[in-house]
Amino acid sequence: MEPVVNIEGLHHAFGKGSLAKPVLIDINLAIQPGEIVILTGPSGSGKTTLLSLMGGLRSAQQGSLRILGQELTGAGKKQLVELRSRIGYIFQAHNLLDCLTAQENVRMALRLQPGLSYDDRTTAATAMLDAVGLGHRVNYRPDNLSGGQKQRVAIARALVTQPKLILADEPTAALDSQSGREVVQLMQRLAQEQNCTILLVTHDNRILDIAHRIIHMEDGRLVRTESPTAAVV
Amino acid sequence: MVFGKLPLPRREKPLAWSQLSHQRMRLLVALSGISFANILIFMQLGFRSAMFSGTTNVPASLDGDVFLINKTSQFLGNETFDKSQLYRAAAVPGVATARPFYYSPASWVNPDNRKTTNITVIAINPAQPVMAVPAINDQLALVEQTDRMLFDVKSLPSLGAITQAFTAGQDTPIEVQGRKMRVNGTFALGSNIFKRGHIVISDVNYLRLFGATQANQLHAGVLKLEPGANIQTVMAELERTLPEEISALSHTELIELEQNYWAKEPAGIIFDFGTIMGFVVGVVIVYQVLYSDVNDHLSEYATLKAIGYSDGQLLLVVFQEATILAVLGFMPGILCSLGLYSVLSNLTGVAVLMRLGVGLQVFSMTLVMGVLSAAIAVRKLRSADPADVF
Incomplete structure (x- = not known):
């Protein structure tokens, strides 16, 4: 089976010419279907950049970056747009649309x-909000x-x-420990039900135990991989 | 597209509308900005149209096919020609009737405050009506009496409370060109910025006011053609028969003569300038309103882009937003303008009309400007990686 994420020799730099500042250096990483991987490391280590590259939110510059079978280095606008719609991206600051209700926000995705009727969308959105325990809040605005x-x-x-791949950028950063824990467990449970892969960037030590693998990043490099038990200790 | 390709698109609320209606106060501010821009443009256009439509009031209400005027006349009433030429014109084949028309300023003493000002006299032969104004034609018998006149109710108030006095049944004499005249009836024609008002009198009373020499000089001859006569042929024949100092104009040419003259006057140029300024300022306001609105929602658009929306789909949302703002802002804009037009009409006695064509023009301009500024505002979104916008 092809890995959901397959990165080989990925480099990335901000700025141009002599001012270019490398943020990702020789990244190699493969994530298998169904895996939950946590990416952690100090701020400025390049975690979010790596995540945004994987989500097609930034154009990849050098090396190979294959997500869900799509090579992103040198990919055109159209391919990036198409890929984004196949990935579930969870932002640090939730990024909901303030003007829409919970249900309408979910409908936007x-x-x-294609091929979903208005009623299909209502059913799916309501069911999903039920699943996250917000069935009674469908018509609330953020x-x-x-x-x-x-x-x-x-x-x-x-x-x-x-989606077959969920990318989450510090989803618990703005939450207290209990709701942070709940949110992550929810992600874990739903991902298992849908058999999808999760890559989670976090600083939050309290949630490391949900991962199959924890990858540490420092100064733009992947420095070591651990199993959760070792990290929690 | 976002709302077009999917099934049952009518039932999904447009995102643009959700965004706009979410912040009521903001929407109100944006709408009043656009309304204000529209009012500004409409007022300038209104001033301009008032100036031009008012000037052609009298030539436009003349009832004839061909008009004779002095060749050097730059506008109706400017120069005269000898009355005897009218009889020669009447003899030209194809001419059914040739009637005299006098159009001259006269001094006028405001009966309320005894201040001397001036008015414009329209003099016609009561047996030979030349105006397409029913109120005048129905009262021609009234002007036949000595020193009697019909008064234009749309004349400026500075001439005195003439209409009020007449309807109240008062029969105060008014000094016109040194003679005491009385109002025998009223009509509604409307003045323009260069004329305070009009009275209609008979050619005989005109003679009494201005003397025989002037009564022998016409400001225009109003010709009607026989049915089936070719206007070009008759006009060519008139030019050939009559002395060189007289030219024959069609109705359109007569109106154009008037328009062209006033457009070249300093006032005409100033109004044109005002119209352009109104447009420029209006366009800038519309641009500002839309640009800031789109800019405020930029991070939301970036989020949508991150979950798979294409640039085209987002552009459509922004266009929808611009269209909604343009439509909703235009409605109060045109309503206020209509109100202001009627206030202006009442204050000046000058007809200020909203023309459908002008209204549509301003609306489409608002729309185009809105869409353009929206497109400029989202350019940042199109070029940047979504990650840079958060």
Whole structure:
């Protein structure tokens, strides 16, 4: 089986010419289907950059970056747009649309799926919000939801299209320990049900135990891989 | 596209509308900005149209096919020609009737405050009506009496409270060109910025006011053609028969003569300038409103881009937003302008009309400007990687 994520010799730099500052240096990484991987490391180590490259939110410059079978180095705009719709991306600051209700926010992801009727979208969005425990909040706007609830709506939006890969950028950063824990367990449970792969960038030591693998990053390099038990100790 | 290709698109609420209606206060500010821009443009256009439509009021309401005027006349009433030429014109084959028309300023003493000002006199032969104004034609018998006149109710108030006095039944004499005249009836024609008002009198009373020499000089001859007569042939024949100092104009040419003259006057140029300024300022306001609105939602667009929306789909959302703002802002804009037009009309006695064509022009311009500024505002989104916008 082909890995969901397959990175070989990936380099990335910000700035141009002599001002170029390398942020990712010789990254090699393969993630198998169904795996939950945590990427951790000090701020400025390049975690978020790597994640945004994998999500097609930035153009890859050098090396090979294959996501869900699509090579992203040298990929055109169209391929990037198409890839983004197949990935569930969870942002650090939930990034919900303030003007839309929870259900409408989730629908936004469904609108991109061809062949779904309006009613199909309603059914799917409601079911997904139910699954994240917000069945009673479908018509609430983000302003009227707590931080944890907002992040759960964001998870619903990312998972409702049943993507094979979830990329999450510090999803617990703005949450207290209990809701952070709940959010991550929710992701874990839903991912198992849908058999999808999760790559989670985090600083949060409290959630490391949900991962199959923990990868440490420093100064733009992957420095070591651990199993969760070793990290928690 | 976002809302077009998917099934049952009508039932999905447009994202642009959700965004706009979410912040009511903001929407209100944006709409008032666009309305204001529209009002600004409409007012300038209104001033301009008032100036030009008012000037052609009298020539446009003349009822004839061909008009004789002095060749050096730059506008109606400017120069005269000898009355005897009218009889020669009447003899030209194809001419059915040739009637006299006098159009001259006269001094006028405001009966309320005894201040001397001036008014414009329209003098016609009551047996030979030349105006397509029913109110005038129905009251021609009234002007036949000595020193009697019809008064234009749309004349400026500075001439005195003439209409009010007339409807109240008062029969105060008014000094016109040194003679005491009385109002025998009213009509509605409307003045323009260069004329305070009009009265209609008979040619005989005109003679009494201005003397025989002037009564022998016409400002225009109003010709009607026989049915089936070719206007070009008759006009050519008139030019050939009549002395060189007289030219024959069609109705359109007569109106154009008037328009061209006033457009070249300093006031005409100033109004044109004002219209251009109104457009420029209006366009800048529309641009500002839309640009800031789109800019505020940029991070939301970036989020949508990150979950798989294409640039084209987002552009469509922004265009929808621009269209909604343009449509919603235009409605109060045109309503306020209509109100202001009627206030202006009442204050000046000058007809300020909203023309459908002008309204549509301003609307489409608002729309085009809105869409253009929206496109400029999202350019940042199109060029950048979504990750750079968060």
